[in-house]
Amino acid sequence: MDPEALSAALLDVVRPLAEARRAGSTEGLTPADLPLDRPRNRDHGDWASNAAMKLAKTVGANPREFAAEIAAALGEVPGIASVEVAGPGFINIRLDAAAAGALAKTIVEAGAAFGTNDSRADEIINLEFVSANPTGPIHLGGTRWAAVGDSLARILAAQGASVTREYYFNDHGAQIDRFARSLIAAHEGRPTPEDGYGGGYIDDIARRVALAYDGDIDALDADEKQEAFRALGVNFMFDEIKASLHSFGVDFDVYFHENDLHDSGAVERAVKRLTDLGHMYEADGALWLRTTEFGDDKDRVVIKSDGQPAYISGDLAYYLDKRERGFNRCIIMLGADHHGYVKRLMAMSAAFGDEPGVNLQVLIGQMVNLVKDGQPMRMSKRAGTVVTLEDLVEIVGTDAARYALVRSSTDSNLDVDLDVLQKRTNDNPVFYVQYAHARTHNVGRNAAASGVDRSGFAPELLVHETESALLGALQEFPRTVAYAAEVREPHRVARYLEELAGLYHRWYDNCRVIPLGDESVTDLHRTRLWLNDATGQVLRNGLTLLGVSAPERM
Known part of the structure; x- marks a missing residue:
């Protein structure tokens, strides 16, 4: 019995019990109102719910008494072995072995689709990330956003969202002028300008x-x-940036040129829209936006007194352009040095009549440091002053680089230990997960050679404690992906995969798929092969969401 089926069964039980207490219609009640969670202590069962405590006031019942009524009714549902009430009204549910083990076949038959759904089909998302200035190779901060942004796009798409990956090509402004002067100085054999690039x-x-x-x-x-x-x-620099990202497994659907905003009249259109909405005013010869009305700490100059557009003018034009292109969710991923921009961007969104945090979301990523031999690595062979995407990939490879950058919350600074990532041991998290996947294929090859196939399936035989734990983790994959999409945190998928890999390795050490010696092949062996292959499928699905390969041999 998968979590969705159990949620439906819980809802079917609760509705008549609630109505019997004259709580009125429960037509609006959904499975989301009746939470199910995995207990930290597996001795408490396979699932736990606080539904009785949550609904007790509504139905006018004592929480523990209502929980007892729910438990008695749930205990009659096929596939549920036992239901107990704990504490003030928690409901602990234990599935019978057949119901729990049936998940293995469900996963294998679903294949790559396991963990996907269409719950976000109404979301048309513009995901803007990396957007490094075309004045040099991509540094580590941009590399982190490349890994995280591409993974987030995959996770959101797996939940049914329509996702457009967009790169904002900043080809307008003073930094481009400094870049050109640096090139001229190099061409003419002069030192790099003081404010230039080396x-x-x-x-x-x-x-x-x-x-x-x-x-x-x-x-x-x-x-x-x-x-x-x-x-x-x-153009040459941007071609190099695109090539670097492509080799890193990251490609964009749209490359938006900042110059286009200024050449197309987009800035003027944004100013007119905000003027029509009554949010612009003139003062000191300049044109201002009343962002303080929407939570900003001060109003912002949009058009300066000399008639030139201020920096925020491009933000206004670009955001409006995205909304006019039909995106109802605009997600922008920025570095830690842009933290101060969040308030003004949210105020901008509200000024256009949108809902900050819904139509516009801003994700902030913290710094990345590479550590080699216990010391920070600060110099690049090519860029000179910063470590780049190419430097990291050259040392550890694309898979290890992507995984290492995506497995931690972007809210925290990240130290990447290059020595660990170069090891082929369990200390290396990407090796640990990929090796688990490769091991599932090795088991499958050895099973085929020993005459074990998936012709039989008896899930009630999966009673070993490591099988119960492994099945419990497999059940969690769809919920993990869905939550990662909701909170925009791909690292949750990586951490889940590491936990699943650990449970698989423990199961492998305790439960045989291949008969020993002259033993005959039984349905237990065949059923364990289903469980082995299901685990491999989930590991593969998860690694794919992170843009990391799932090797069949290591």
Whole structure:
């Protein structure tokens, strides 16, 4: 019996009991109103619910008495072995072995679809992440967002959402001018400007620009030369960024150019919309947005007194553009240095008439540090001043890099120990999970060689304590993915996989799929093969959500 079936059974039991107490219609009651959780102590059963305590006041009953009524009725449901009342009204439910073990076949037959649903089919999501300035290779902060953002997109899509991955291409502003001046200095053999960019990549791109330019680039006047190095240099740099991300398993559906906002009149349209809504005013020769009315700590200048757009003008135009493209959920992933932007972005959303936290969500990621031989790694072979995506992948590989960056909450600073990630031991979390998956395939190959197949299935035979624990964890996968989507936290899937891998390894040490010696193949062996293959399927599904491979041999 899977969690959905148990929830439905609980609802079917509660409704008549509630109505019998003259609680009125229970038509609006749903399984979501009757929570089911896995007990921390498995001795308390397979599932626990506080439904009686939650509904006691509504139905006018003592919580423990109401729980006893629910327990008595649930005990008659096929597949439930026993139901007990604990404490002030907790209901502890134990499934019979056949009902619990049936999940193994359900998972194998569902395959890659296990853990997916369409609960978020009404969400049309624009997920903006990475969006590093095209002035250098992607640093570790951007690399973390690449891993987390792509995983989050996969998890949201697995719950039925329509997700567009978007990269905001910041090709407008002072940092691009500094980038062009740095390229010119490298081309001319001069030192890097004081406010410029350094590193071997600048020399590489400067050479490529000079070779690609149609004509003698040194014959141009200063302004023309600046524009030539800016246009060609930015394109070359962005091509490198895209190639790096692609090799990291991350591709975007949309690359949105900031210049387009200013060239298309999008800023003017956003200002007009906010003016029509009554949220703009003039003061000191500038045009302001009343963001304090929506929770910001001060109003914001949108158009400066010299007529030039302020920085926030691009944010306004870009957000409105996303909403006009039909996205009802806009998620922006920003680095820790942008924490101060959150209030103004939420105020901006509210000024347009949207609901902050619903139509617009901002996720903040903390810093990443690489540790090698117990010491922070600070220098890049190519970028010179920062460690890049390429540096990390070169040392540990794409799988280990992605997994290491996604397995911790983005709310916390992350120290990535390169020595651990290079080990082929259980200390390395990605190896631990991938090895569990490879082991399921090895068991399957050995089973086939020994004549064990899935022709029989007797789930009532799965009674060993490690089988109960493994089945309990497998049941949790759909709920884990759904919750990770709800709270926008892909690391919950990674941590789940590590727990599942541990339970599988313990089961492997205690329960044989292949007969010993001259033993005959029995339905117990066949049923355990179903459980083995179900575990492999869930490990594979979870790793896929994280953009990490699931090798069949290691």
